[in-house]
Structures are given as C-alpha cells and as structure tokens.
Amino acid sequence: MKRVLILCFLGLAVTFAIAAADTPVTILRDGVTLTIAQEKRAEHIGNKLRCLVCQNETVENSQAGLAKQFRGIIRRRVVRGETNTQIVDFMVHRYGIFVLLKPPLIPLTWLLWFSPVIALLAGLMVVLIARRRRAPPSLPGLSEAERDRLKDILS
Structure with missing residues (x-):
C-alpha cells in the first residue's frame, strides 16, 4: 500500500x-x-x-x-x-x-458623455408638447331638454 x-x-x-x-x-x-x-x-x-x-x-x-x-x-x-x-x-x-x-470627460467629449441625457430631455419635450397640443375637446353644456332626453334614452 x-x-x-x-x-x-x-x-x-x-x-x-x-x-x-x-x-x-x-x-x-x-x-x-x-x-x-x-x-x-x-x-x-x-x-x-x-x-x-x-x-x-x-x-x-x-x-x-x-x-x-x-x-x-x-x-x-x-x-x-x-x-x-x-x-x-x-x-x-x-x-x-x-x-x-473609455474616453475622459473633457470638452471634446462632452457631447459623447451627455448625449444620453440630451436625448432623454428631447424625448420628454416631445411628449409634453404632444400632450399640450392634444387638449381634450370642450363639449358644450347640455340644455334641460337634452338632459331629459338623455335620461329617457339611458333608462
């Protein structure tokens, strides 16, 4: 052994x-x-x-x-x-x-480093502008006769 x-x-x-x-x-x-x-x-x-x-x-x-x-x-x-x-x-x-x-953060590379933030802000601006332009349509108030007729239709 x-x-x-x-x-x-x-x-x-x-x-x-x-x-x-x-x-x-x-x-x-x-x-x-x-x-x-x-x-x-x-x-x-x-x-x-x-x-x-x-x-x-x-x-x-x-x-x-x-x-x-x-x-x-x-x-x-x-x-x-x-x-x-x-x-x-x-x-x-x-x-x-x-x-x-991995380039250093110098003025020459600012656009490279900050482009994601710039793109995000630009996207948010587009969304905000699109929401403001698409305001909900304003509906005129119903007259008393129209309200009565609507109640009859719904019931």
Missing part, C-alpha cells in the same frame, strides 16, 4: 515537473518576443483601447487587421520599456481620442 502511494506521489511530481518545464519564459506574439509579465501588461493596455474597425471591441479581442497592427505597436513599445501612460498617450496622439474605450 505504501509503495502504491509513493509511486502515485512520484508520478504526480514528475507530471508537475514536466508541465513546469514546458511553461515558456518568453512568448512570440504579433511578431514580438515578450516575457509573460510583458505580455500581461500589453494585454492590459490593449483592453483599454478600441478597435477602430470594429468600434465595439477592444484591440485585444478584435480580429481585424488594424487591431493586429495596434497589438504589435503596443508590444514593441512594452519591450522598449515605455510606461502604460506613454503607450496610451502615443496611441491617442496618433489615432485620436476615439481610440480610448
């Missing part, structure tokens, strides 16, 4: 050792060789940027050719040792503020 347990333990140890040996120290991605830490950092930056072709996907998730080029630019700059801020600033300078997945 002890021998079986020892063999199982040794088998697991060898399996883990082989798996650890297969874990790469560097990764080749988008034509750039990176360490695992650099790759994670590049993915983090790529998840902050929008694919200009797909527009609703991050650079990391998009399969568009432009997104692949963006990933290559990001990874080359990570390997050079640039900070995350420097890389994002470069991308914004080169491709415009629209490349950011």
Whole structure:
C-alpha cells in the first residue's frame, strides 16, 4: 500500500515537473518576443483601447487587421520599456481620442458623455408638447331638454 502511494506521489511530481518545464519564459506574439509579465501588461493596455474597425471591441479581442497592427505597436513599445501612460498617450496622439474605450470627460467629449441625457430631455419635450397640443375637446353644456332626453334614452 505504501509503495502504491509513493509511486502515485512520484508520478504526480514528475507530471508537475514536466508541465513546469514546458511553461515558456518568453512568448512570440504579433511578431514580438515578450516575457509573460510583458505580455500581461500589453494585454492590459490593449483592453483599454478600441478597435477602430470594429468600434465595439477592444484591440485585444478584435480580429481585424488594424487591431493586429495596434497589438504589435503596443508590444514593441512594452519591450522598449515605455510606461502604460506613454503607450496610451502615443496611441491617442496618433489615432485620436476615439481610440480610448473609455474616453475622459473633457470638452471634446462632452457631447459623447451627455448625449444620453440630451436625448432623454428631447424625448420628454416631445411628449409634453404632444400632450399640450392634444387638449381634450370642450363639449358644450347640455340644455334641460337634452338632459331629459338623455335620461329617457339611458333608462
């Protein structure tokens, strides 16, 4: 029984050792060789940027050719040792503020940030104007003869 347990333990140890040996120290991605830490950092930056072709996907998730080029630019700059801020600033300078997945609240993006509120207020104004124009029709009062006749009809 002890021998079986020892063999199982040794088998697991060898399996883990082989798996650890297969874990790469560097990764080749988008034509750039990176360490695992650099790759994670590049993915983090790529998840902050929008694919200009797909527009609703991050650079990391998009399969568009432009997104692949963006990933290559990001990874080359990570390997050079640039900070995350420097890389994002470069991308914004080169491709415009629209490349950011969550653009900052600055005068240039006010319309983008406040357009839902503006649309809601415009919709409320349309509803209010439509209700005011559609005033209930005013009915003239009934004469005494008409009231008597109405009572006869209803009864």
